[in-house]
Amino acid sequence: MNKLSLDQTLIDWTIEQRRHFHMHPELSGQEFETAAYVKAKLAEFGIPLIDGYSAPNVIAYFKGTEGKKTIALRADMDALPIEEEGEKPYISNVPGVMHGCGHDGHTATLLAVAKWMSEHSQLVRNNILFIFQSSEEISPSGAQQLVEEGILNGVDVIYGIHYMSSMPLGEIGFAAGPAMASCDDFDIIIEGKGGHGGSPHETIDPIYISTHLIQAFQSIVSRNLHPLHAGVISIGGLQAGNSYNVIPDKVQIKGTIRALTFEGATLMHQKTEQLTRSICESFGATGHYQFIEGTPPLYNHPEACEVAKDIIQRTFGDDAFTDYEPVLGAEDFSYYLKNKVGAFINVGMQSEKSQYPHHHPKFDIDEAAIPAGIELMIQLALQG
Numbered sequence: 001m002n003k004l005s006l007d008q009t010l011i012d013w014t015i016e017q018r019r020h021f022h023m024h025p026e027l028s029g030q031e032f033e034t035a036a037y038v039k040a041k042l043a044e045f046g047i048p049l050i051d052g053y054s055a056p057n058v059i060a061y062f063k064g065t066e067g068k069k070t071i072a073l074r075a076d077m078d079a080l081p082i083e084e085e086g087e088k089p090y091i092s093n094v095p096g097v098m099h100g101c102g103h104d105g106h107t108a109t110l111l112a113v114a115k116w117m118s119e120h121s122q123l124v125r126n127n128i129l130f131i132f133q134s135s136e137e138i139s140p141s142g143a144q145q146l147v148e149e150g151i152l153n154g155v156d157v158i159y160g161i162h163y164m165s166s167m168p169l170g171e172i173g174f175a176a177g178p179a180m181a182s183c184d185d186f187d188i189i190i191e192g193k194g195g196h197g198g199s200p201h202e203t204i205d206p207i208y209i210s211t212h213l214i215q216a217f218q219s220i221v222s223r224n225l226h227p228l229h230a231g232v233i234s235i236g237g238l239q240a241g242n243s244y245n246v247i248p249d250k251v252q253i254k255g256t257i258r259a260l261t262f263e264g265a266t267l268m269h270q271k272t273e274q275l276t277r278s279i280c281e282s283f284g285a286t287g288h289y290q291f292i293e294g295t296p297p298l299y300n301h302p303e304a305c306e307v308a309k310d311i312i313q314r315t316f317g318d319d320a321f322t323d324y325e326p327v328l329g330a331e332d333f334s335y336y337l338k339n340k341v342g343a344f345i346n347v348g349m350q351s352e353k354s355q356y357p358h359h360h361p362k363f364d365i366d367e368a369a370i371p372a373g374i375e376l377m378i379q380l381a382l383q384g
Contacts, residue, residue: 003315004375010112014374015367017041018108019090025079025097025104028135028142031056034077034107038132041111045118047130053149057142058132062117064125071384072129072151072158072342073377074143074333075110076103076136085361100363102163107132109161109373116378128381129155139183139294141332147339157304158342159380160333161373163365165357167348172312172376173322174345176305180298181230181258182265183330188213188253188276189288197245204284206251207240213253213279213287220271231259231268232328258328260297298334304343304384311379312345316372322348347373 026034035056039049042060050059056077084091084098092098110130117124131151135142152158167173190213192204217233225231235255241248257272259265273289280287312321324346333344349369356362 004378006371006375010116010374011371013115014108014112014370017111018104018365018367018370021104021107022090022099023093025092025094025099026077027081027097028078028138029056031077031134035132035134038077038107038111042114042130045114047114047118053151054145056134057146059151060114060130062114062124062128062130064127065122066125067127068125069156070127070129070154071381072131072155072336073110073113073381074131074133074158074160074336075106076133076142077107078103078135078137078142080137080359082359082361086364088364098361100360101137101358102365103136105163105365105370105373106161109370109377112374113377113381116374117381124382126381126384136332139292141295141335143332143335147335152336152340155340157384158336158340159304159308159345159377159384160336160342161345161347161377162331163349163369163373164346165350165354165363167322167324167346167350169349169351169354169366169369170320170372171322171348172316172320172345172372173324174300174305174308174343175324175326176300176302178260178297179300179324179326179344180331180334181260181328182297182334183294184257184265184269185292185294186255186257186272187290187292190251190253190280190285191288192249192251192283192285194241194247194249197247200247203247205247206249206285207247209280209283209285210238210240210251210253212283213276216275216279217255217272220268220275224267224271225259225264229259229261229264230326230328231257231264233257233268233272258330260326260328262297265297295330295332296334296338298331298344299337300343301337301341304341307384308343308345308380311383312376315375315379345376347376
């Protein structure tokens with residue numbers, strides 16, 4: 001199918017919706033007003049909702065003319081606990097909350113796809129499952145919950161997009177195969193024996209032990225993880241005593257584990273737990289390890305990527321497609337791709353307007369990228 005001639009009225013309408021969502025952001029799990037707004041628009045389009053899924057997720061179903069294949073399209077709806085900065089006319093009306101990751105654009109774009117389909121139903125052969133998802137930014141995530149509730153039953157392939165400020169406006173692409181990392185956290189408490197700083201021989205120093213543990217963790221990446229399987233272990237917090245000359249009883253360590261492969265994520269979890277217990281024991285201390293499971297690695301299925309790449313090049317031109325390098329950021333779309341064939345696609349929007357990174361107080365979407373987002377999602381629905 002050739003590139004669609006999107007009506008400028010639809011593009012303007014989508015931008016208007018995006019600005020509405022931007023002015024009325026809601027945190028993860030609290031997107032009830034957003035959900036009500038989305039439901040009202042879907043009702044206007046005559047697209048029925050599907051019950052049986054946890055609120056505030058909104059799920060709708062469009063029956064195609066042939067219905068031999070069901071394609072799921074997903075948009076995330078939640079905002080971030082960030083105080084927005086700037087002077088845009090559509091700045092957040094909610095103190096301390098803003099759409100700092102583009103989810104307002106994703107939701108508006110998927111609504112535009114629904115609107116277009118309601119007006120061009122004769123062109124839509126596939127069944128389309130619309131997923132307006134809650135809680136992408138937290139763990140446990142909305143995607144995980146929906147998968148457990150059976151959202152992918154009967155789905156043949158699933159696609160999602162993300163407007164990216166790190167990717168030039170006009171470019172569209174993805175990494176085939178491993179594309180984004182897992183994101184798991186851990187809490188460690190090292191219990192030793194405190195005492196006077198002048199008599200360390202009478203103590204079991206948990207601070208000293210923590211230095212060995214942190215060093216050992218880096219050996220997991222350099223000596224246990226497959227050299228071609230990227231991963232990282234980062235320590236983000238270390239709390240101990242607050243005196244110059246008193247060795248404390250305990251040290252608390254907080255950190256994160258990220259891996260591009262499922263095997264790597266499992267290995268790093270097992271090794272950090274094993275090293276915590278064994279190193280602490282070797283010094284006469286006790287190591288308590290708590291693993292906090294987050295999102296799995298995001299794996300873009302080659303067969304879906306092949307279809308998506310062909311659609312992108314035929315629709316936007318060969319130069320528009322970009323082989324995107326894998327990143328160690330995380331995205332809960334990975335839960336869908338762990339269970340179903342699909343792809344997660346980046347739509348570039350880097351420009352003077354969109355010069356700040358995601359999760360920055362001055363982040364904004366360059367709305368010039370929105371027509372490409374609409375077009376891409378429609379084409380994926382029609383041809384994916």
